[in-house]
Every structure is written in structure tokens, then in C-alpha cells.
Amino acid sequence: MRLSRLFGRTTRETPADAESVSHQLLVRAGMISQGAAGVYSYLPLGWRALRRIEQVVREEMDRAGGQELLMPTLQPFELWEASGRYVSFGQSLFTLLDRKEHRLVLGPTHEEVITDLARRYLQSYRDMPLMPYQIQTKFRDEPRPRGGLLRVREFTMKDMYSFDADEAGLDATYQKMASAYAAVYSRLGLPAVMVEADSGAIGGKASHEFMVLTPTGEDIVLHCTTCDYASNAEKARSNKITCDSDAVCAEEVRPLEEVATPESRTIEEVATFLQRPSSQTLKAVFYIADHEFVLAVIRGDLEVNDVKLQRALKCDLLRLAEEGEIVDVGAVPGFGSPIGLDGVRVIADDSVPHARNLVAGANRLGFHVLNANYGRDYTAELVADIAQARGGDRCPACSGTLMEERGIEVGHIFKLGTFLSDKLSASFLDENGVSRSAVMGCYGIGIGRLLAAIVEYGHDDKGIVWPIQVAPYQVHICTLNPDKSNVEHTGEQLYQTLRSSDVDVLLDDRPASPGVKFNDADLIGAPLRVTVSPRTLATGSVEIKWRNKKEAELIAVGDAADLVTAMVRDALASKRSTDG
RNA sequence: CGGGGUGUGGCGCAGUCGGUAGCGCGCAUGGUUUGGGACCAUGAGGUCGGAGGUUCAAGUCCUCUCACCCCGACCA
The missing domain is CATH 3.30.930.10 (Bira Bifunctional Protein; Domain 2)
Incomplete structure (x- = not known):
């Protein structure tokens, strides 16, 4: 293909609405x-x-x-x-x-x-x-x-x-x-x-x-x-057993106790106010699953993963409940928990049942309870892994880190x-x-x-760097000063010869300046660039350069077609069969 | 759908206090240039996203609307 005839044009400016x-x-x-x-x-x-x-x-x-x-x-x-x-x-x-x-x-x-x-x-x-x-x-x-x-x-x-x-x-x-x-x-x-x-x-x-x-x-x-x-x-998944919760698990079960926690609505606020680690609190998140109200509870230092929750519930639609809906079931946003809540489906993360004496919402404005224990104070109809794993968590399969x-x-x-x-x-x-x-x-x-x-994955600050298997054209010929000496003729011949040996080649035959041609070649990203110019022809050569390499080399005009064809074939072959 | 942003020649943008639109790139023609986005000259190209309103006068002010982008809920 000749660049002068190609439908499509390169631009210098990056489009305003393109982010990636x-x-x-x-x-x-x-x-x-x-x-x-x-x-x-x-x-x-x-x-x-x-x-x-x-x-x-x-x-x-x-x-x-x-x-x-x-x-x-x-x-x-x-x-x-x-x-x-x-x-x-x-x-x-x-x-x-x-x-x-x-x-x-x-x-x-x-x-x-x-x-x-x-x-x-x-x-x-x-x-x-x-x-x-x-x-x-x-x-x-x-x-x-x-x-x-x-x-x-x-x-x-x-x-x-x-x-x-x-x-x-x-x-x-x-x-x-x-x-x-x-x-x-x-x-x-x-x-x-x-x-x-x-x-x-x-x-x-x-x-x-x-x-x-x-x-x-x-x-x-x-x-x-x-x-x-x-x-x-x-x-x-991740291994949720932390030192914190291990200690909590070993504690003796203490009696439930209500405490005033004014203005402490988030786990962080409650934990700070009561001077407890967030892993000793119970987080309650309210959802609507297929039009049904569901309360998800999880250890306070963890987050609910909606995708995992949806899977555990086997529902088609899942969204967070709105404040009004939470109030409707008798819970208090910011102070919610399954404790004392009747007729609500509860699903618990598997971090919850064995954790002892957690701080939980009291379902009363401005109050939480101490020493909430699964089984005694609340239960769930389903216990599953619904926690969001994060970087730094422990691997679920070994002792490593995620x-x-x-x-x-x-x-x-x-x-x-x-x-x-x-x-x-x-x-x-x-x-x-x-x-x-x-x-x-x-x-x-x-x-x-x-x-x-x-x-x-494959680009640099100049443009695309195609793998040869994908490149729209494998070879990009730049003729510099095509009106001079026999640049145009040499470029043309090389173009025709390569085409006839089944190499996909782009010929930049436009009367543009060298900078424009090189920049467009880099932008379009063909793996192999061939430059024909008065300078190379003066020594009877053309220049070849791989897009992903820095240095260029000169080869004799007479050998160019064969050499380039061989290089392209080798590069294609080295990637072609990878089955094993 | 919630939050944020942008719409002005093909592309990127400017446009003040409302006075009827400008710059760069690109494009066309002629000339001079030529190894990393050259230069000179001339030229073509815009119902300012759309509708309604305010006004003697709207790219500019008001209302509504549409499109596109970014952040969240979805997926190859």
C-alpha cells in the first residue's frame, strides 16, 4: 500500500476524548x-x-x-x-x-x-x-x-x-x-x-x-x-485469620452490653470511640437482592465483595439498600446489626461466626452493643465467604502474601x-x-x-510497536527526497519486489519531509523500517531499522529485497508455532 | 443510574464587559526546502451540539434538551 493512497491519516494532536x-x-x-x-x-x-x-x-x-x-x-x-x-x-x-x-x-x-x-x-x-x-x-x-x-x-x-x-x-x-x-x-x-x-x-x-x-x-x-x-x-479469596482475630477467638464469651456511641456511625468512628481495633467490630451492610431485603454482616476490618455476595445469595440483581428501606425493616443506619432484627435474611461472612465479643450496632440511634456473639445474640441463614480480598492479604492457598x-x-x-x-x-x-x-x-x-x-502493552512515546504477527504491514519504506537522484525509483522497485514475495509493505511515497515520514512510521508501528535516501544511495545502500531497536544498519541496495524478505520470514516463523 | 467535565471549520484550542467569530495543525495552489513533525505567499472551509427564551443585538445571559468523556455499579 502506498501511504499517499491510504484511507486514513495520522494526526499530530491526540484526540481530546481519548484517555487510554x-x-x-x-x-x-x-x-x-x-x-x-x-x-x-x-x-x-x-x-x-x-x-x-x-x-x-x-x-x-x-x-x-x-x-x-x-x-x-x-x-x-x-x-x-x-x-x-x-x-x-x-x-x-x-x-x-x-x-x-x-x-x-x-x-x-x-x-x-x-x-x-x-x-x-x-x-x-x-x-x-x-x-x-x-x-x-x-x-x-x-x-x-x-x-x-x-x-x-x-x-x-x-x-x-x-x-x-x-x-x-x-x-x-x-x-x-x-x-x-x-x-x-x-x-x-x-x-x-x-x-x-x-x-x-x-x-x-x-x-x-x-x-x-x-x-x-x-x-x-x-x-x-x-x-x-x-x-x-x-x-x-484470602486467609482472614489475623493475629487480632485469633486473640478474639480465644476470648471468653462475655455478656451483651449496650453503650452509647453518639455520632459514631462508621466502623472507623466506632472503633476509635470505643478504642477497639476494627477487627473486633461487626459490620452490617444492607442490600436488596432480587427485591428482597438482605443484611450482610462481616468483620469490621473487611469489606463485602458484592460479586461474591451475589453468588452466595444466588440472586440476579443486587444493590445496596437505601436509607428508607433500612429504616422500614426496623434497623437504624449507622447503628445497624442483626441483633434484635426480626424477619430479615441475614448472611454472614465466614469471618464472623468464630469471632468473639464484637462491637455491633444496637439498632438504636446513638447506641452500639459490646460483646456480640454469633449463635447467642444473632445467627445467619447462610455463612459464606463474601469478603473482598486485597493486596497485602494472606494467600488462601499457602502462607504467602497476595x-x-x-x-x-x-x-x-x-x-x-x-x-x-x-x-x-x-x-x-x-x-x-x-x-x-x-x-x-x-x-x-x-x-x-x-x-x-x-x-x-506494546508502544513507546513515539507510537505503536506491533508484534510482527499483528502489524498491519510488516515493512514500512520511507523514501526521503523522492524527487532527488534515483530515490523514488529505488523505493518503488524495492516495494514491488517485496510485494511480489508476499511481504506486506507500506511505501511512504508522499512528498513530505524526513521528520514527518519517520514520525509517521514510528506511529504506525510496522516492525521493520527501510529508508531510501540520497545519502544511503550515495554508498549504494539502504537503511533498515527494527521498530523495537534503537540502532539502524545499512545494507547494499542489491541485497535489500532478499534480506528484508528473509528477516520478515524469520521473525514471523519464530512466533508462528508455539504449540507444545 | 449517581458524581464530575466538555461541546466553537477535519483535528487541537481561544473568544474579555452581550455588538454578528479567531489562532495553531491539517487541506488546496504556487514557489523555496529536505535524515526526526521546514519556510514564504495565496486560498477553501464554521446554522458556535439542539430547542426555546431574555435583549435593539446572544458563541457569550436564562430554561430545557441531546451527545461525548472521566470516576463508580457490568464484561470479551
């Missing part, structure tokens, strides 16, 4: 352009990069036993009613009415459709494992799109679904996909780590995310500094089990002729997000 580096650079390089919030056009350069990523993903999916197909974007709403997932997806579902006023949804994912499809073709255990996948546009009406391509409402996603005859089969397929994902990231030059994750609206049991750790990520990852425990913060880092989620795999195949009756006959529900898994990679993550 990937957003800024992709726009400045003329790769993407925003249409609406969370909706983007891919210009030719960006589209090429996107397709390269797709291709890598496709190859690894095929290698792992996947079969590519294509499902419709428009899905009947009935399918979502049947699965029940229109509730958990809720507002993020884009829905529309056709001319007959029939309700359709723009697919945010395709578990329903694929299960419905599988139902028709999957009949025997001999048909499994079955691993269909597609690379297709998804629509999700996100509450808040952000970060350019990092979080959008319309995006291409690779989504694979697996159908196995039993749990063991699913486990094996899941493992296979985890390795396939690792292979994808490795080929794309991204160091992604696999972490435990919550399955969210998708549903299912086990799930893992693949994270690229960068300070700009929107997720928080907790990982152990000594063992290999790693988890998304929304799912992470570290907190930000990450971009570039892949998510789920063990779904049979809840969808049950609901949509995707069953098969096992070897004993017994009808059973297929055991499902699903596996997603956001292609555009991956593109953004690659830029977030």
Missing part, C-alpha cells in the same frame, strides 16, 4: 474512528491488524479441534426467555422489534443459539466432544463504554462452545482450551496470565480469565507472591455444566442408551480488546 494510550495511538495512527459511544469504525490499517489477530485465534481454535461456523446476530427473544438469562443480562441486552412487532435481540453472546443448534444435531455420545466456534460481532449495551476499544458496545468476539458427554469430558476440553488460549497470547506477544474468575451473567461454575497485566487495566488481579494462586479480585495488580481481560473461559442444555433440552443418548444433557463450556476472546491490549 491504545485509544490515543489507534486514533492518531488512523486505525480506528469513533462513531458513537463504544462504537468504532476500523479504517484499513486497524482492520488489517484486527484480521491478523482473528487469523491467529482461528488457527489455534482449529488446532485445538474447533470447527468454525457462523450464527445469526439477530436472535429471537424467546430463546432468552427459555434460558432465563434475559434477567441476568438485563439492560445490556440490545433488543428491537421487527415490523410484526416480534421482539429480537442483537446477540451479546451465542450460548442460546448454539445450544438450540446442538439440540438438533447432537444425538449420541459419539458426536462428542463437539467444539463449534465463530468470530462475529456482538452487541452489549454496556452501562459505560470506555477506554477506546477496551470496552465497547459493538465488538468482534471469538466465541467457542463445547459439548461433552460428562464432566470428565468437559474438564479435558476446558484444559485443551486453556492451552489453546495460552498459545494465542504467546503468538501475539502478550504475556497473559490465567486467573480464577467469577462467571457473571454467563453463568456456570468454574471460570478463568486471561489477563494482561498493565497499570491501565480495568480489572484488579490478586496473585500470590510465593505460590501460583491468582484470581480476579471480584472472586479472590499482591494486587491491574489487568486487561483478554479472554474468559467457563465451565457451564448442564443448566443451559437442561433448559433448552440439548440431550443425547449415552453408551447405555440413557438420555442425558450435554455438559457445556464456553470460551470467549474479544478480538478488538485484544488489539487494544496489544497496543497498551
Whole structure:
């Protein structure tokens, strides 16, 4: 491609509404352009990069036993009613009415459709494992799109679904996909780590995310500094036994006692006022779970993790209760606790039952109680781990410490089990002729997000530094002073020769100054730059320089085409097969 | 949805006390330049997000509204 003909133009100014580096650079390089919030056009350069990523993903999916197909974007709403997932997806579902006023949804994912499809073709255990996948546009009406391509409402996603005859089969397929994902990231030059994750609206049991750790990520990852425990913060566990609480556990149970604590509403205020560590207090947090009032209690030094709470409660919608709602059940905001509260569902964090003599709210304005004890003074219908783990906490798996880092989620795999195949009756006959529900898994990679993550991870102050597998063009030829001597002719010849040997090459044939050309080359980020100028030609050479290296070297004009071709091939080959 | 912010040529911005819009980049033409975003000259391009109002007069003041960005609740 000739830069003079390329649709898209680089800009010097960074766009005012672009915050993240990937957003800024992709726009400045003329790769993407925003249409609406969370909706983007891919210009030719960006589209090429996107397709390269797709291709890598496709190859690894095929290698792992996947079969590519294509499902419709428009899905009947009935399918979502049947699965029940229109509730958990809720507002993020884009829905529309056709001319007959029939309700359709723009697919945010395709578990329903694929299960419905599988139902028709999957009949025997001999048909499994079955691993269909597609690379297709998804629509999700996100509450808040952000970060350019990092979080959008319309995006291409690779989504694979697996159908196995039993749990063991699913486990094996899941493992296979985890390795396939690792292979994808490795080929794309991204160091992604696999972490435990919550399955969210998708549903299912086990799930893992693949994270690229960068300070700009929107997720928080907790990982152990000594063992290999790693988890998304929304799912992470931690060892909550502290010296403090150990001592508390050993105490003798003392009688309940009411104390005046005027103006002490927060844990911090109460702890300070009564001169107790916050770990000897009981925190009460009021929620509305699926329209039902729920009181969550947790040791005062910990925070409730809403995601874990929602999971423990098995509810679809969870929000904090408003002050009026708290008062309605007879509790007093700031002085609340389960003590003396009737008819309210209580869920306790597992840090609570064995803790002795805590300070708790008295459900009376201006008063707390001392020596609140689980079992004697209050109980919970459910005890579960609902605490937010944080950096510095102790690892739940070993004696190490958890570290907190930000990450971009570039892949998510789920063990779904049979809840969808049950609901949509995707069953098969096992070897004993017994009808059973297929055991499902699903596996997603956001292609555009991956593109953004690659830029977030690979750039410098000049622009993008593409891994050669992803670069829209592998070689970028700059002709300086193309009107002088035979610069233009040499550049042109090199361009044609490289093209004919299947090297993707960009020729900057514009009559621009050297600075402009170099800066654009750096911005666009092709791995290898070739400079042809009167100066190099004077010594019968051209200059080559890798985008990620500082120094350039001169090579003879006559050897240039062959050498550059070989260098590109070598670089591509070294990344191409990483399976093991 | 809650909190914060921004809307003025393609992009980045200025616009005072209300007097009918300007700068830089980019673009076009001509010329001089050329190894890290050159220079001169000329030129094209704007219903100031939208609606309503106040006023002799509104980019500027008032009301409403829309869009976009950032922080929180969601996810590939």
C-alpha cells in the first residue's frame, strides 16, 4: 500500500476524548474512528491488524479441534426467555422489534443459539466432544463504554462452545482450551496470565480469565507472591485469620452490653470511640437482592465483595439498600446489626461466626452493643465467604502474601455444566442408551480488546510497536527526497519486489519531509523500517531499522529485497508455532 | 443510574464587559526546502451540539434538551 493512497491519516494532536494510550495511538495512527459511544469504525490499517489477530485465534481454535461456523446476530427473544438469562443480562441486552412487532435481540453472546443448534444435531455420545466456534460481532449495551476499544458496545468476539458427554469430558476440553488460549497470547506477544474468575451473567461454575497485566487495566488481579494462586479480585479469596482475630477467638464469651456511641456511625468512628481495633467490630451492610431485603454482616476490618455476595445469595440483581428501606425493616443506619432484627435474611461472612465479643450496632440511634456473639445474640441463614480480598492479604492457598495488580481481560473461559442444555433440552443418548444433557463450556476472546491490549502493552512515546504477527504491514519504506537522484525509483522497485514475495509493505511515497515520514512510521508501528535516501544511495545502500531497536544498519541496495524478505520470514516463523 | 467535565471549520484550542467569530495543525495552489513533525505567499472551509427564551443585538445571559468523556455499579 502506498501511504499517499491510504484511507486514513495520522494526526499530530491526540484526540481530546481519548484517555487510554491504545485509544490515543489507534486514533492518531488512523486505525480506528469513533462513531458513537463504544462504537468504532476500523479504517484499513486497524482492520488489517484486527484480521491478523482473528487469523491467529482461528488457527489455534482449529488446532485445538474447533470447527468454525457462523450464527445469526439477530436472535429471537424467546430463546432468552427459555434460558432465563434475559434477567441476568438485563439492560445490556440490545433488543428491537421487527415490523410484526416480534421482539429480537442483537446477540451479546451465542450460548442460546448454539445450544438450540446442538439440540438438533447432537444425538449420541459419539458426536462428542463437539467444539463449534465463530468470530462475529456482538452487541452489549454496556452501562459505560470506555477506554477506546477496551470496552465497547459493538465488538468482534471469538466465541467457542463445547459439548461433552460428562464432566470428565468437559474438564479435558476446558484444559485443551486453556492451552489453546495460552498459545494465542504467546503468538501475539502478550504475556497473559490465567486467573480464577467469577462467571457473571454467563453463568456456570468454574471460570478463568486471561489477563494482561498493565497499570491501565480495568480489572484488579490478586496473585500470590510465593505460590501460583491468582484470581480476579471480584472472586479472590484470602486467609482472614489475623493475629487480632485469633486473640478474639480465644476470648471468653462475655455478656451483651449496650453503650452509647453518639455520632459514631462508621466502623472507623466506632472503633476509635470505643478504642477497639476494627477487627473486633461487626459490620452490617444492607442490600436488596432480587427485591428482597438482605443484611450482610462481616468483620469490621473487611469489606463485602458484592460479586461474591451475589453468588452466595444466588440472586440476579443486587444493590445496596437505601436509607428508607433500612429504616422500614426496623434497623437504624449507622447503628445497624442483626441483633434484635426480626424477619430479615441475614448472611454472614465466614469471618464472623468464630469471632468473639464484637462491637455491633444496637439498632438504636446513638447506641452500639459490646460483646456480640454469633449463635447467642444473632445467627445467619447462610455463612459464606463474601469478603473482598486485597493486596497485602494472606494467600488462601499457602502462607504467602497476595499482591494486587491491574489487568486487561483478554479472554474468559467457563465451565457451564448442564443448566443451559437442561433448559433448552440439548440431550443425547449415552453408551447405555440413557438420555442425558450435554455438559457445556464456553470460551470467549474479544478480538478488538485484544488489539487494544496489544497496543497498551506494546508502544513507546513515539507510537505503536506491533508484534510482527499483528502489524498491519510488516515493512514500512520511507523514501526521503523522492524527487532527488534515483530515490523514488529505488523505493518503488524495492516495494514491488517485496510485494511480489508476499511481504506486506507500506511505501511512504508522499512528498513530505524526513521528520514527518519517520514520525509517521514510528506511529504506525510496522516492525521493520527501510529508508531510501540520497545519502544511503550515495554508498549504494539502504537503511533498515527494527521498530523495537534503537540502532539502524545499512545494507547494499542489491541485497535489500532478499534480506528484508528473509528477516520478515524469520521473525514471523519464530512466533508462528508455539504449540507444545 | 449517581458524581464530575466538555461541546466553537477535519483535528487541537481561544473568544474579555452581550455588538454578528479567531489562532495553531491539517487541506488546496504556487514557489523555496529536505535524515526526526521546514519556510514564504495565496486560498477553501464554521446554522458556535439542539430547542426555546431574555435583549435593539446572544458563541457569550436564562430554561430545557441531546451527545461525548472521566470516576463508580457490568464484561470479551
